[in-house]
Every structure is written in C-alpha cells, then in structure tokens.
Amino acid sequence: MKTTFGEYIRLLRNENGLTLTQLAAKLNLDSANLSKIENEKRDFDEKRLPRLAEIFNLDLTDVRNEYVTDQIGKQIYETNCTKQLLQVAEEKAEYRRTLKEKVI
C-alpha cells in the first residue's frame, strides 16, 4: 500500500466503521492523539502494533511491514535521500550484516 501509516490506520478504521474515540479506546489511547497519528503529527507507537493487528484481524507481519516501510519512507523523505544514495544505504545495511557475523 502506498500510503502513510496514519492514512493506513484511518482506512482500517473507516472500513470497520469505528470512530476515533472507539478505536482509541481499543488501542488504549486518547482520541485526540489518535487523530494526530492519523494526520502524521505523531508517530504510532511500535509497541501497539500487535494490538492493532488483533483489532482488525490482520497478520502482524503485514502490519509490521506496513509500519517499517512507512518509517523508512519517512526518513528517506526527510533526509532528501536520492535513489542513488538509497542504494548506498542498502549496501551499508548489508555491510552491517557482515559485521554482525564477524562477532559470532
């Protein structure tokens, strides 16, 4: 899905006919803050991903992927990272993986 995580939550919420207040309650947070999350003014707390998946009966892995790609996408956007630089970043991630192996 090519949306922000906030939009993703809003979509799920609307599809299931819940109000901010109702979903917020299920997630154990304030409706005002959920509104901010949906509007990209705050981050969704990663710790709530399992609960979110549970509420909407989704595979946690899918939800987490949605979250991770949003987070990285945001960083790419905020740092003005070009495709070329992203390629370098990916190589550096790969390099870190090799470092990890060495430790073993």
Add this chain to the structure above:
Amino acid sequence: MKTTFGEYIRLLRNENGLTLTQLAAKLNLDSANLSKIENEKRDFDEKRLPRLAEIFNLDLTDVRNEYVTDQIGKQIYETNCTKQLLQVAEEKAEYRRTLKEKVI
C-alpha cells in the same frame, strides 16, 4: 564508502594522525564519547557535521551524504528490511513528496 559512520570518522582521524583526544577537542566533545561514536555505541550528532567537514576540509554535502546513508542503512539493518520492502519504502517516500506538493 561502504563503512559505518563511526568507521568513517576513525578513518579520517587516522589518516590525519589525530588522537581521539585531539579530534574530540576540535569537535568540542569528550574523547570517551568520541570513542563510543567510532565504535557504534553512540550516534554522531548531526549538528556537528559542518564542523567535521571543516576539520578535514571536506565538502559538507559529501559528509552529509555519508551520514544520511549510514542512518538509513542502520535503520534498514535494524528493522530487517528486505530489498523488496525497501522498494515499497522508496515509493512511500515518493508519495510523501506528492503530498507536500498538494499543500502548496
């Protein structure tokens, strides 16, 4: 360069024959903390990038690119983001750019 940012600093420091204490002083921080930075136990504070470039007579843009790719690479690594998901993340960054345009 396919190294972590810590390794990058260490490389620059050694190439220029500086001790941790000497470089730390130029960067206005404690040598113990610079050590941690070089060993990936702490992050280099983005605010010091201009000073770092200045010390080693480097193009700030290059230094910043080194930094940005390290940061994103680290996140890719830590989140176990696959190439496939990274592609999605990139699309989401692109999507955010279109959102920004709409605001104008």
Add this chain to the structure above:
DNA sequence: ATAGATTTGTCATAAAATGACAAGTCTTAT
C-alpha cells in the same frame, strides 16, 4: 442550534540521547 466526530493547543510526565567524569584495558617505549 445541537450532538457527535474530529482537530488543535498546551503541558506535565516519561523515555531516549547526550555530556561528563572515573576507572578500566591495551600498547609501546624504556
């Protein structure tokens, strides 16, 4: 105009990052 839904502003608190210092280890020259 009212009620419910959503958004925005603010602030106290909680969590994470940073700076500083002390004490440790490692290396090398003597």
Add this chain to the structure above:
DNA sequence: ATAAGACTTGTCATTTTATGACAAATCTAT
C-alpha cells in the same frame, strides 16, 4: 616490569524529544 599515552567501558546527571491527557476549538450532519 612499569610508566605514559591512547583507547574503551560504565555510570549518572542533564538535556532533549516523545507521549499521554485534558480543554477547547472546528467541522458535519440532522
């Protein structure tokens, strides 16, 4: 062997940033 300098590690107070909560606003439909 040990002294000196270089580097690493642990800890903690402080600063910065994120979060939760509440009040007050705006929006939307009846």
